[in-house]
Amino acid sequence: DAGVIQSPRHEVTxxxxxxxxxxxxxxxxNSLFWYRQTMMRGLELLIYxxxxxxxxxxxxxxxxxxxxxxxxxxxTLKIQPSExxxxxxYFCASSQQGVNQPQHFGDGTRLSIL
Amino acid sequence: xxxxxxxxxxxxxxxxxxxxxxxxxxxxxxxxxxWYRQDCRKEPKLLMSVYSSGNEDGxxxxxxxxxxxYISLLIRDSKLSDSATYLCVVNMxxxxxxxxxxxxxxxxxxx
Numbered sequence: 768d769a770g771v772i773q774s775p776r777h778e779v780t781x782x783x784x785x786x787x788x789x790x791x792x793x794x795x796x797n798s799l800f801w802y803r804q805t806m807m808r809g810l811e812l813l814i815y816x817x818x819x820x821x822x823x824x825x826x827x828x829x830x831x832x833x834x835x836x837x838x839x840x841x842x843t844l845k846i847q848p849s850e851x852x853x854x855x856x857y858f859c860a861s862s863q864q865g866v867n868q869p870q871h872f873g874d875g876t877r878l879s880i881l
Numbered sequence: 882x883x884x885x886x887x888x889x890x891x892x893x894x895x896x897x898x899x900x901x902x903x904x905x906x907x908x909x910x911x912x913x914x915x916w917y918r919q920d921c922r923k924e925p926k927l928l929m930s931v932y933s934s935g936n937e938d939g940x941x942x943x944x945x946x947x948x949x950x951y952i953s954l955l956i957r958d959s960k961l962s963d964s965a966t967y968l969c970v971v972n973m974x975x976x977x978x979x980x981x982x983x984x985x986x987x988x989x990x991x992x
Contacts, residue, residue: 809984872924
């Protein structure tokens with residue numbers, strides 16, 4: 768079975784550029800989560816969707832971050848404009864039936880903003 | 882107080898040793914508990930769910946103590962391949978209504 772698929776695996780770009788991260792959840796999972804992980808702050812939940820609807824985006828750092836889920840099989844996390852402090856590993860995860868179920872993570876996108 | 886708190890370690894143990902980690906959580910109404918494992922530069926992977934009565938999966942045993950608000954993970958007969966960071970995960974049932982990850986406990990099993 769295909770797991771959660773994220774792209775790109777690595778992204779290096781200059782500050783001020785727009786960055787778009789992509790995620791395809793496991794088929795049949797109706798909850799999708801975006802996380803950011805750094806050494807200093809650990810794993811932080813940015814936003815999560817249930818049935819394609821954003822449920823909680825209180826973890827989104829600021830207006831430069833936005834996330835969409837246009838359908839059950841695709842989500843994007845966009846940073847515009849990007850800043851060096853956005854450098855981190857961004858994980859997407861999905862689960863069945865909401866937050867009580869264990870989440871399955873993608874391989875992550877390693878983002879470096881120069 | 883952090884919502885989910887873990888000793889960061891590292892725990893350095895010899896092969897074959899038994900090691901235990903605890904994780905405390907702040908919300909007494911929390912319902913769901915998990916242990917995840919994360920290898921260096923990899924994604925977190927579900928190790929096991931934690932059930933009220935405690936549960937075992939091979940060399941791994943997880944327990945929940947609701948009265949004291951902690952969960953534990955016991956690893957018996959440690960292998961070199963057990964070296965990783967172990968993340969405690971709790972459904973906090975706060976306004977965010979999502980799983981909260983602890984910062985992890987690092988285990989290093991030595992030959």
